[in-house]
Amino acid sequence: MHDTDGTQGRRFGLPTATALVMGNIIGGGIFLLPASVAPFGTVSLLAFAVLTVGAIALALVFGRLARRHPQTGGPYVYAREAFGDFAGFLSAWSYWTMTWVSNAALAVAGVGYFHVLAGSSASKTGDLVVALLMLWLPALANLAGTRWVGAVQMVSTVLKFIPLLFVAVVGIFFFDPSNLGSFADGGHSWGSGLSASAAILLYSYVGVESAAMSAGEVRDPERNVGRASVLGTIGAALVYLLGTLAVFGTVSHDKLVASTAPFSDAVDAMFGGHWGGTLIALAAVVSIVGALNGWTLMSAQAPYAAAQDGLFPAAFGRKRRGVPTVGVLAAAVLASLLTVINYTAGINGVFEILVLITTFSATVPYLLATAAQVRFLLEGRRDKVAPARFVRDMVLALGGFGFSFWLVAGAGYAAVYQGVLFLFAGIIVYVWMAARRPAGEAADAPVAATAEAAEAELVG
Structure with missing residues (x-):
């Protein structure tokens, strides 16, 4: 698999790769x-802590996998290498679906914050224009090349991190335990409250794979992808946990x-007045635009990697200034169509159904990637590696798989049902691309090479 087309963009260093992970995790x-979790009581903070451990385990797994396969495409690359073309295609198709549908949802969510910031009233036409601008400005930054993607991501991550950290740190000095409420609330036992709040919080860490997905654009990916994944996840976790605790x-x-x-209510409670709403609205708009910048790049990476292997149309496999331009444009156009439907078609429930699809679609690449790591480890030469290291990596892989499986369970019946239907719809695309392949081209990835690769990682 080739990562470039002869046009080199500026590669992301560790700080930018970390900002990409953190910026994609922290959206609106x-x-x-x-x-959202307050009705369950402070047990939701425990749920956040448990989920953070699972997310860090998943980040470590992606770091291990990137050492073996430091190419653009991340989860797609790992799934195809371990289980063949069909599994790789399902990973790429599912991830691609999730990115452009969720981009539309992010843009629509950003409109409400924009009104608070601008002091304007809602109108269907005006809201549509604002939402489309939120989609296309990050797309234009992506089309300008990886240098602009990295710059926008760094600036937006810093700008949204500062006010959130401000609330978290300053909130310590205004913290009143009497505001916390009971440990388990709303008629829930602590066990049911933990599960219910976890179901809401599960998707807070989607984006942990961002550095692995863009490994081909990261300098020294064998080292920096893993570091960026863990640092970005920990940074996001600190913002989540400390910020939520401060608000509580x-x-x-x-x-x-x-x-x-x-x-906003927390800032107003600390300092009085109503300026907190404007401050937080500004942070929210910056946060959403930054997330859209990163997710627009993600939306092009999976189809780019799949196109290199003949599993997506060839146009998706071309880069300009280090960015797969067709993938960026396709995602922006599709997200724009969904946004137009949301504001103009007046069909109840269409947008909500598509958003449900994203909640399931995000988990398919995670499950396949962590399962791939389990296979790589089992096929490795365990006689050449210290047992403690094998056990450590296997525990991380199984922990990441368990976390991903929990994501599926937390999505709910409707999300799984709608997501599976949309996932299976991609089969016809796979059949079409497979039929167009030149005769005699290998149908599956060179799975036999995985044992050798596993041995190289385990020994090294």
Whole structure:
């Protein structure tokens, strides 16, 4: 598999790769999360801690996998290498679906924050224009090349990290334990409250794979992908946990349960007045634009890698300035169509159904990638590696698989049902691409090489 087309873009260093992971994990949802989990009580903070451990395990697995296969495409590359073309295609198709549908959802969510920031009233036409701008400005940054992608990601991550960290740190000095409410609330036992709040929080860490997905654009990917994945995940976890704790401790529980802007309420509770709403709205808009910048790049990476192997149309496999331009344009156009449908078609439930698809689609590449790591480890020469290291890596792989499986379970019946239907719809695309392959071309990835690769990693 080739990662370039002869046009070199500037590669991401460790700070930019970390910002890509952190920026993709932290989208707009952070600004509503404390209110979303408040009805379950402070047990939701325990759920966050448990999920953080699972997310870090998944990040470490992606780092291990990137050492073996440091190419653009991440989860797609690992699934295809371990299980063949069909599994690789399903990973790429599922991930691609998730990215452009969720981009549309992010843009629509950003419109509400924009109105708070601009002090404007809602109108269907105006909202559509703002949402489309939120989609296309990051797309233009991507089309300008990896240098611009990295610059936008660094700036947006810093700008959204500062106000969130400000609330988290300053909130310590205004923390009032009486605001916390009970450990388990809303008629839930602590066990059911833990599971229910975890189901809401599970998707907070989608994006942990971002550095692995763009490994071909990262300098020294064998080292930096793993570091960026872990550092970005830990950074996001600190913002999530400390920010949620600060909001819990500064806003009374009764008010928090009904809040539509919990971070704004926290700032107002600390300092009085109503300027907190403007500050947090600005952070939210910057956060969403930064997430859209990173996810627009992600939306092009999986089809790029698949196109290199003949599993997606060849146009997706061309780069300009280090960015797969056709993939970026296709994702922007598809997300724009969904956004137009959301504002103009008036068909109830269409957009909600598509968003459900993303919740399931995000998990398919995770499951396949972690299962691939388990296979690579089992096929490695264990007689040449210290047992403790094998056990460590296997525990991480199984932990990442368990975390991914929990994501599927937490998605709910509707998400799994709709997601599976959309996943199976991709089969016809796979059949079409397989039929167009030149006669005699290998149908499957060179799986036999995986044992040798596994041995190389385990020994090294």
